[in-house]
Amino acid sequence: xxxxxxxxxxxxxxxxxxxxxxxxxxxxxxxxxxxxxxxxxxxxxxxxxxxxxxxxxxxxxxxxxxxxxxxxxxxxxxxxxxxxxxxxxxxxxxxxxxxxxxxxxxxxxxxxxxxxxxxxxxxxxxxxxxxxxxxxxxxxxxxxxxxxxxxxxxxxxxxxxxxxxxxxxxxxxxxxxxxxxxxxxxxxxxxxxxxxxxxxxxxxxxxxxxxxxxxxxxxxxxxxxxxxxxxxxxxxxxxxxxxxxxxxxxxxxxxxxxxxxxxxxxxxxxxxxxxxxxxxxxxxxxxxxxxxxxxxxxxxxxxxxxxxxxxxxxxxxxxxxxxxxxxxxxxxxxxxxxxxxxxxxxxxxxxxxxxxxxxxxxxxxxxxxxxxxxxxxxxxxxxxxxxxxxxxxxxxxxxxxxxxxxxxxxxxxxxxxxxxxxxxxxxxxxxxxxxxxxxxxxxxxxxxxxxxxxxxxxxxxxxxxxxx
Numbered sequence: 282x283x284x285x286x287x288x289x290x291x292x293x294x295x296x297x298x299x300x301x302x303x304x305x306x307x308x309x310x311x312x313x314x315x316x317x318x319x320x321x322x323x324x325x326x327x328x329x330x331x332x333x334x335x336x337x338x339x340x341x342x343x344x345x346x347x348x349x350x351x352x353x354x355x356x357x358x359x360x361x362x363x364x365x366x367x368x369x370x371x372x373x374x375x376x377x378x379x380x381x382x383x384x385x386x387x388x389x390x391x392x393x394x395x396x397x398x399x400x401x402x403x404x405x406x407x408x409x410x411x412x413x414x415x416x417x418x419x420x421x422x423x424x425x426x427x428x429x430x431x432x433x434x435x436x437x438x439x440x441x442x443x444x445x446x447x448x449x450x451x452x453x454x455x456x457x458x459x460x461x462x463x464x465x466x467x468x469x470x471x472x473x474x475x476x477x478x479x480x481x482x483x484x485x486x487x488x489x490x491x492x493x494x495x496x497x498x499x500x501x502x503x504x505x506x507x508x509x510x511x512x513x514x515x516x517x518x519x520x521x522x523x524x525x526x527x528x529x530x531x532x533x534x535x536x537x538x539x540x541x542x543x544x545x546x547x548x549x550x551x552x553x554x555x556x557x558x559x560x561x562x563x564x565x566x567x568x569x570x571x572x573x574x575x576x577x578x579x580x581x582x583x584x585x586x587x588x589x590x591x592x593x594x595x596x597x598x599x600x601x602x603x604x605x606x607x608x609x610x611x612x613x614x615x616x617x618x619x620x621x622x623x624x625x626x627x628x629x630x631x632x633x634x635x636x637x638x639x640x641x642x643x644x645x646x647x648x649x650x651x652x653x654x655x656x657x658x659x660x661x662x663x664x665x666x667x668x669x670x671x672x673x674x675x676x677x678x679x680x681x682x683x684x685x686x687x688x689x690x691x692x693x694x695x696x697x698x699x700x701x702x703x704x705x706x707x708x709x710x711x712x713x714x715x716x717x718x719x720x721x722x723x724x725x726x727x728x729x730x731x732x733x734x735x736x737x738x739x740x741x742x743x744x745x746x747x748x749x
Contacts, residue, residue: 290465292747293740294453296440296506297472298322299329300729301711303423304736305470305743307391310430312744317464318427318456319438321473321501327594328420329474330498330712330728333489333539333569335416336409337388337733338726339381347385347395349407354378357408364722369450372692374718378594380734385410387737392422409726417698442509443469448698449705460501468706468743471696472736475684475712476504477524478536483681493585495529497680500536507713510688514698519685519716525723526576529680531586532604544675545599548645548663549576550591551633552677554582557616557625559633564662566648576679587677587744590630598645606673615672632656634666641665652741683728687716693737706746708739721742 292313295306298320306318320327340354357378361369385395394413398406405411412419427434435457442454444463452465476482478500483491511517533542547563554560561578579587596606609615610698612630613623636653643649643663653660686698688709695703696714711732718731 287336290467291317292466293317293468293470293743294319294464295470295472295740297329297470297474297711298436299331299472299474299711299732299734300325300334300419300423301732301739302329302470302472303331303427304733305710305740306427306432307423307430308737308740309470309744310427310432310740312741313747315433316431316744317433317435317466318455319440320434320436321439322436322499323464324436325500326499327424328416328499329502331420331732332416334419334499334610334726335540335673336405336411336726337381337384337729338409338724339384339730341382347410349398352408354382354388357381360408360425360724361719361727364724365565365720366722368720370717371501375692376692377718377731377734380737381730384730384733388412388733391638393419393427394422405725440471440473440506440509443513443707445704448702450707467747468517468708470694470708470710470736470739470743471495471506471510471713472710472732472739473506473713474502474504475687476507477534477684479503483524487580488584490580492514494526494544494580495538495678495680495710496536497527497529497538497540497682498536500552502683502712504684507687508738510696510713513646515704516689516697516701516716517686517697518689519687519720521686523685524577525573525682525685525720525728526580526679527573528575528579528587528589528677530602530604531676531678532681533678538630538680541603542680543718544602544677546589546591546595546602546675547578549595549598549643550589550667551630551660552587552589553621553626554587555584555621555631557629559629559658560587562661564652564660564664570647575677576629576681579677580679585679588621589675589677590615590626590667591673591675592667593671593673594642594665595667598643598672602675606675608659608671608673610670610672612672613665619674619676630667633660633664636660637664637666682711683715685716685720687713689718690714690735693742694735695742706743708743710735710739
């Protein structure tokens with residue numbers, strides 16, 4: 282390894298290239314002279330999972346051209362606790378929600394532009410703010426802002442290790458083009474994501490089932506720096522087996538399919554496994570709060586595959602899928618096309634139709650109470666009979682967005698060791714620490730909120746430490 286001259290020390294080194302890392306670098310550069318951002322991906326793949334985002338959840342007192350109505354901090358917290366089962370650091374959660382109010386203005390100051398809420402099943406017009414052009418535009422905007430502010434960016438630069446002395450980071454070990462280099466720094470922000478793209482790591486908890494998972498985002502989130510932090514004694518938080526996963530088309534690419542491969546049809550039909558049997562309530566709650574449970578549910582099914590069955594009345598009710606649905610004139614023909622046992626699927630649909638008899642057209646924007654009767658598992662809302670030919674099927678697999686396990690941080694975003702002591706100049710932001718706030722479940726747009734809030738905080742605190 283080739284050490285740099287100590288006089289060439291950076292004030293802040295940010296590890297990562299997505300939203301949290303960029304917010305940290307922008308924030309740090311406002312208060313420190315030399316800021317380096319290490320993006321592991323090549324330039325055309327920069328931005329990590331942020332490239333696939335499109336909105337941000339934020340509290341606000343009143344509507345504006347881009348948000349409808351009011352979304353209070355109290356309601357935001359209630360929504361978080363409902364999906365997370367109360368397993369959150371409430372102090373950090375409240376801080377994140379409070380700070381979310383300031384994010385739109387801060388983002389606008391750095392060049393982000395906004396658009397009207399998108400229409401579709403997610404119904405996020407009141408709670409989430411959509412940025413113009415989606416995640417790729419957001420990433421490009423932030424990188425341009427970083428360039429203008431003088432942040433140094435290195436692509437294809439993988440941070441492999443941290444050199445510590447007396448509970449303090451002295452340098453970051455970086456590999457680029459086969460050359461390893463020691464980069465001295467006064468402070469470090471780690472914002473390099475989780476380990477969802479590391480199939481071997483997933484296999485520790487899921488066994489061979491991990492080979493059937495799709496990874497919606499970047500293939501570069503393999504947990505290298507998370508493993509380093511844990512090896513250095515950082516306190517782990519979050520369920521190591523847990524991940525945020527949604528139902529994606531089973532025909533989607535293994536990596537980097539992004540939001541386009543997600544399927545929004547589930548509330549409008551039924552979902553069966555490869556035995557032709559339903560296994561969960563498709564109408565449990567409004568889609569923004571419950572869509573993230575379906576990846577995990579499908580991961581627990583045989584072969585990690587399932588099928589959403591809808592009819593001609595429902596096919597136009599959800600966002601069009603990326604791949605053409607499988608179509609047939611009868612349920613039995615549809616089953617044969619899917620490789621399912623035709624009589625078993627026909628019985629499942631018939632049982633559902635009897636339990637949903639008399640229910641009419643659904644209203645996906647409200648919990649309409651149109652439920653099944655005497656059926657296990659039930660369908661609590663939007664249970665309309667599947668009886669209008671032609672019939673359609675969408676094959677589903679778990680599409681992992683991020684993993685929940687990360688490292689514990691304090692109120693200044695400093696990484697905590699296993700005795701609860703903070704490392705003096707080591708900070709974390711984004712997915713690698715979001716398990717402090719979101720231990721399970723998901724709220725649409727909240728990952729970007731956590732990354733933005735703690736990216737700003739970590740960058741500011743790291744810069745302050747470097748100046749001290």
